[in-house]
Every structure is written in C-alpha cells, then in structure tokens.
Amino acid sequence: MNISEPLRFILLIKLMGKTFWISTLTAIISTIMTLVPIWILYIMVRELTIATVSLELIYSCLVAAFIAMLLRWGLIVISHVSAHHGALKLAYHLKLHLTNKLGLAPLSFFSSHTASDLRKVINDDIAALEAFLAHFLPDVASALTLPIVGLSLLLYIDVQMAFVAILLLPIAFCCQWLSMRHSAEQARQWGELQLNIAQKVSEYIRGIAVIKSFGLRADSFRQLSQTIRNVAPWIENYCKKNMFGWNCFNCLLSSNLVLVAPIGAWRCFHGDLASVDWLLCLLVAPVIVQPFSRLVFALSEQAQRQGSLDRLNQIVNVSQMTVSQKIDKASLPTGNLVLSFSSVSYRYDQQKPALQEVTFNTLPHGLTAIVGPSGAGKTTIARLATRLLDCDRGEITLGGLNIQHWPLEELFKQISMVSQNVYLFNGTVMENLLLGRPDANIDQVIAATKAACAHEFILSLPQGYDTPIGENGTRLSGGERQRLSIARALLRDAPLLILDEATAYADSENEWLIQQAIANLCNGRSVLMIAHRLKTIIHADQIIVVDQGKVVGQGRHDELLLKCPCYCQLWQDIELNGEK
Numbered sequence: 001m002n003i004s005e006p007l008r009f010i011l012l013i014k015l016m017g018k019t020f021w022i023s024t025l026t027a028i029i030s031t032i033m034t035l036v037p038i039w040i041l042y043i044m045v046r047e048l049t050i051a052t053v054s055l056e057l058i059y060s061c062l063v064a065a066f067i068a069m070l071l072r073w074g075l076i077v078i079s080h081v082s083a084h085h086g087a088l089k090l091a092y093h094l095k096l097h098l099t100n101k102l103g104l105a106p107l108s109f110f111s112s113h114t115a116s117d118l119r120k121v122i123n124d125d126i127a128a129l130e131a132f133l134a135h136f137l138p139d140v141a142s143a144l145t146l147p148i149v150g151l152s153l154l155l156y157i158d159v160q161m162a163f164v165a166i167l168l169l170p171i172a173f174c175c176q177w178l179s180m181r182h183s184a185e186q187a188r189q190w191g192e193l194q195l196n197i198a199q200k201v202s203e204y205i206r207g208i209a210v211i212k213s214f215g216l217r218a219d220s221f222r223q224l225s226q227t228i229r230n231v232a233p234w235i236e237n238y239c240k241k242n243m244f245g246w247n248c249f250n251c252l253l254s255s256n257l258v259l260v261a262p263i264g265a266w267r268c269f270h271g272d273l274a275s276v277d278w279l280l281c282l283l284v285a286p287v288i289v290q291p292f293s294r295l296v297f298a299l300s301e302q303a304q305r306q307g308s309l310d311r312l313n314q315i316v317n318v319s320q321m322t323v324s325q326k327i328d329k330a331s332l333p334t335g336n337l338v339l340s341f342s343s344v345s346y347r348y349d350q351q352k353p354a355l356q357e358v359t360f361n362t363l364p365h366g367l368t369a370i371v372g373p374s375g376a377g378k379t380t381i382a383r384l385a386t387r388l389l390d391c392d393r394g395e396i397t398l399g400g401l402n403i404q405h406w407p408l409e410e411l412f413k414q415i416s417m418v419s420q421n422v423y424l425f426n427g428t429v430m431e432n433l434l435l436g437r438p439d440a441n442i443d444q445v446i447a448a449t450k451a452a453c454a455h456e457f458i459l460s461l462p463q464g465y466d467t468p469i470g471e472n473g474t475r476l477s478g479g480e481r482q483r484l485s486i487a488r489a490l491l492r493d494a495p496l497l498i499l500d501e502a503t504a505y506a507d508s509e510n511e512w513l514i515q516q517a518i519a520n521l522c523n524g525r526s527v528l529m530i531a532h533r534l535k536t537i538i539h540a541d542q543i544i545v546v547d548q549g550k551v552v553g554q555g556r557h558d559e560l561l562l563k564c565p566c567y568c569q570l571w572q573d574i575e576l577n578g579e580k
C-alpha cells in the first residue's frame with residue numbers, strides 16, 4: 001500500500017480498495033431487504049381483502065419474505081466482515097508507514113512531540129479511524145438508503161402520506177443544528193483534554209521513583225489530579241449545552257406516527273385512503289426517519305475524526321532526513337575513514353548558536369576526544385556526526401564525502417555509537433545484542449560480550465543470554481546496561497566509533513569494567529569520544545576543546561596545558577574539586 005500524500009478521508013477509502021465497495025454495496029442491498037418483507041406483507045393483506053384469495057400467492061409471499069430476511073442477514077455479515085478486513089489492513093499499513101516516517105524524522109521533531117503524544121496518535125487516532133471505517137461507513141450507507149427507499153415507497157402509495165411522514169424532520173434538524181453549532185470546537189477541546197491526561201499519566205509513571213520518594217500518590221500529584229479534575233466540569237457544561245437540542249431531536253424523530261396515524265385514519269374514514277395503504281404507511285413511516293439519529297451521531301463525531309487525521313498528518317508531513325545526492329554504492333569511500341567537521345554551525349530553535357564554525361578531523365585508528373564545560377556543544381557535535389541533526393552551515397564529511405550524500409544505511413554501517421543514556425529494548429539479552437548485526441553467530445556474540453566485560457554477568461542471569469531484561473533493561477544495573485550497549489557496538493564492528501562518555505554515572509567497580517570494555521572497543525578503530533570528565537582522555541591522541549560552541553584549543557594533553565586557558569581551567573577544576 002503506497003501512501004505518498006497527506007491523509008484525507010477520500011484517500012483512506014481509496015486505500016481500502018474493493019473491500020470498501022463490497023461492504024458499502026452489501027450494506028445498501030441488505031437495507032433494501034429490510035423493506036422487502038414489509039412490502040410483501042402489504043401485498044398479502046391486499047390479497048386477503050379481495051374476494052378471491054389465492055392461497056398459492058400467500059404461500060409464495062411467505063417464502064419470498066423468508067428468503068429476503070435470510071438474504072439480508074447474509075449480506076449484513078458480508079458487509080461487516082469486509083469492512084473490518086479492509087479497515088484492519090489499512091490500520092496495519094498506516095502504523096507501518098508512520099513508524100517508518102518517525103524512523104527517518106530529524107531529532108528536532110521529537111523535541112516538540114513527546115513519546116506519549118506520538119504513542120497516542122499512532123495507537124488511538126489510528127484505532128479511531130479504523131473503527132470509523134469498519135463500523136460507521138456501512139452504517140452510514142445503510143442509514144442513507146433506508147429513508148430514500150422508504151420514502152419512494154410511500155410516494156408510490158400516497159404522496160400526501162409521504163409528506164406527512166417527513167413533516168417533523170425540518171423542526172428536528174433545527175433543534176439538532178442548535179445543539180451542534182459548537183461541536184467542532186467541543187471536539188477539539190475534548191481531544192486536548194484527553195491528550196493532556198495521557199501526557200500527565202505518562203509523566204507520572206515515568207517519574208514514579210521521584211513521586212514515591214516525596215510520598216505522593218496519584219491524587220496528590222497536583223499536575224495529574226488537576227488535569228483529571230478538569231474533565232468533570234467540562235462534561236457537565238457539555239451536557240447542559242447539548243441536552244435540550246439532542247433530546248428534542250430524538251423525540252421529534254420518533255414521533256411521526258403521531259401525525260401519520262390520525263391523519264391516515266381520518267382519510268380512511270372519508271374513503272380517501274385504502275386501509276391497506278394506511279397500514280403500509282404505519283409500518284414504513286417510522287423506518288424512514290429513525291436512521292437520521294444514527295446519521296447525525298456519525299456526523300457529530302466527524303470533527304473528532306478530522307482531529308485524528310490532522311494529528312496523523314503532522315507525522316505524515318514531517319520533513320525527512322534526506323540523502324541529497326544519489327551516490328553509487330561501489331563508489332563510496334572505504335577503509336578507515338576520517339570524520340571531518342568543516343566550519344560547522346548549528347542552532348536549536350531561534351536561540352544562540354549551539355555550535356559556530358567548528359572545524360576538526362578525527363585521526364584514523366586514533367582517539368579524538370571532545371572536551372569542554374557544560375553546555376559547550378559536545379553532545380551537539382555527536383548528534384551532528386550521526387545525522388540525528390543536520391548542520392545549518394558548513395560541511396561534515398566521512399572519507400571525504402559529505403555525510404548527507406551517504407545512503408543512510410551505508411552511513412550507519414560505518415558508525416557505531418555508545419551513548420551515556422543507554423536504551424535497551426524490551427526483549428532478551430540476545431535480541432538486544434543482535435540489534436545492530438542480526439546475522440552474527442554465537443561465537444561472535446560471545447567474543448563481543450567477553451571484550452565488553454559482560455559475558456560473566458549475562459551467564460549469571462536466570463536464563464543467560466535468553467533472559468528477558470524488561471523495558472529499557474530495568475532488570476539490569478546501570479553498569480550492566482552500559483556494558484551490554486558496548487557489547488552491542490562491538491558486535492556491530494563499525495570502523496568509526498562515537499562515544500558519549502559512558503562512565504559518568506558508574507560506580508568504581510563498574511567504571512573499571514566499562515573502561516576496560518571501552519579500551520577493547522577502541523582497539524583498531526577511529527574513535528570520537530565526547531568526554532564529560534577529563535581523566536578518561538588524558539592519553540587521547542588528540543583533544544579538541546570546545547567552549548560556547550567554538551573550538552578554542554586542539555592538541556595533546558600536555559600541549560593544551562601550556563597553550564589553552566579553557567583546558568587549563570577545566571584541569572584546575574579537577575585538581576581543586578576532584579572528579580567523581
């Protein structure tokens with residue numbers, strides 16, 4: 001299923017393809033079948049009122065009515081099954097398409113859309129559209145058919161009675177219009193309230209450790225309880241505003257017999273209408289108007305569905321990380337590639353630049369460290385090097401080729417990253433290890449975990465390599481998670497390694513193991529290490545000092561102590577305050 005344009009209802013229907021037409025057509029025919037037994041009853045009663053009753057005709061009528069009822073049920077089943085099948089298939093493709101889009105979205109998109117917002121959009125909004133396509137479309141088709149066919153039947157029997165049957169409709173619609181005037185705004189407010197609750201619940205769950213440590217409960221966590229409490233007055237106000245119009249509408253819809261019965265009786269009495277025709281009017285008149293209640297209900301939810309589409313389109317329309325030039329795979333640079341920043345500048349939002357005119361090269365087979373005070377721009381450099389962000393000005397090249405010209409898959413084969421904030425997926429140890437290299441064999445996996453000092457602790461887990469580690473590895477310690485992520489990077493075996501210093505939060509035993517694992521990881525590779533602590537990089541082959549987004553020094557440790565004031569200051573801070 002190819003989804004290449006913004007989502008609209010017409011597009012969703014097109015994407016459902018023939019399942020939509022099958023379900024709609026069968027819904028329409030099954031609705032017509034609802035009126036067939038009534039029509040047959042009418043013919044039977046008319047036969048019974050004439051002098052010579054043909055029993056044969058009566059039997060045929062009964063059989064025909066029975067067949068019409070069976071056909072109706074069969075068609076309803078086909079309509080619902082095909083609508084559900086089409087809607088589920090569409091929901092599956094939408095989820096796949098949107099998650100692929102998110103995978104290629106730049107990091108800046110995620111700073112304005114939280115994980116809980118996106119989860120709600122991908123789960124709830126797609127579920128809302130799926131329900132609409134699976135239930136409402138066949139329902140709406142049937143609800144539109146019934147009044148048209150029923151009214152045609154009444155017009156055929158008696159034009160005046162057809163008019164009486166729909167006399168109250170305009171008044172009913174006026175009442176409904178009065179109560180629905182603000183429905184789009186109300187649907188928007190309701191969507192916002194739901195989103196707010198989802199965000200606060202997810203914040204509450206994420207921060208549960210802090211909340212417990214302050215002795216708070218859900219009702220005393222003010223942000224959450226206030227957001228939930230806001231819903232009650234909103235619903236009360238909504239009911240007050242809409243109750244009168246909605247009740248009048250429903251009353252008027254179910255009251256056309258109040259006119260059809262006495263007017264029909266009066267006309268029968270005066271010989272103006274045959275009593276059998278009056279009977280048909282009594283049976284058909286309520287059937288004509290009642291579906292409008294279903295139609296209006298379906299329409300009243302249209303604003304909410306439009307809201308769902310708008311939110312989904314925010315993901316569909318997100319600009320993608322692009323490969324700006326098509327390069328033949330065979331002509332890509334190979335070997336131990338040098339990463340170069342050349343006059344690179346970047347700013348988040350409209351704030352002051354995070355990086356300005358940054359220029360440096362990594363060393364092939366060497367350790368290049370980036371150091372600087374907090375907020376200097378070190379992490380931004382790592383994000384730009386891995387295309388989590390794209391630079392505003394300047395050029396970043398790998399092996400002499402701009403990284404924006406590298407096919408993404410090939411670029412990420414060259415780079416491995418170990419970050420301070422390790423993310424492990426909810427699966428087994430082995431599944432997490434194989435993430436970057438699914439075809440690795442068990443010997444390669446064990447070699448990687450041994451080099452990352454992780455093999456021993458993995459074996460001590462209840463099911464060894466097959467132990468489930470929980471969401472983000474919650475069943476492992478911080479140091480264990482870190483060593484597992486290093487093993488994952490080792491197994492990936494990319495020639496350029498970017499380390500966002502991994503030992504910052506480790507205890508002394510774990511720190512020693514992690515340092516050892518990192519030393520193994522650096523062996524034979526070009527390494528760019530974002531160092532938040534100096535003592536881990538004093539032996540680096542090259543140190544780049546960054547301050548306020550600019551490179552202010554470059555060299556080895558001893559050279560920088562002589563010529564770079566910013567580096568001297570950082571070093572003095574360690575000597576004065578120590579470094580944990």
Ligand SMILES: Nc1ncnc2c1ncn2[C@@H]1O[C@H](COP(=O)(O)OP(=O)(O)OP(=O)(O)O)[C@@H](O)[C@H]1O
Nearest residue numbers: 111348354372373374375376377378379380381532
């Ligand atoms: N997502 C973001 N949105 C807006 N500004 C940001 C964002 N991330 C970082 N910044 C800003 O960019 C500048 C550089 O931040 P960066 O995280 O690169 O610094 P750092 O040297 O890694 O800091 P630290 O050592 O404290 O981690 C800082 O002024 C920071 O406030």
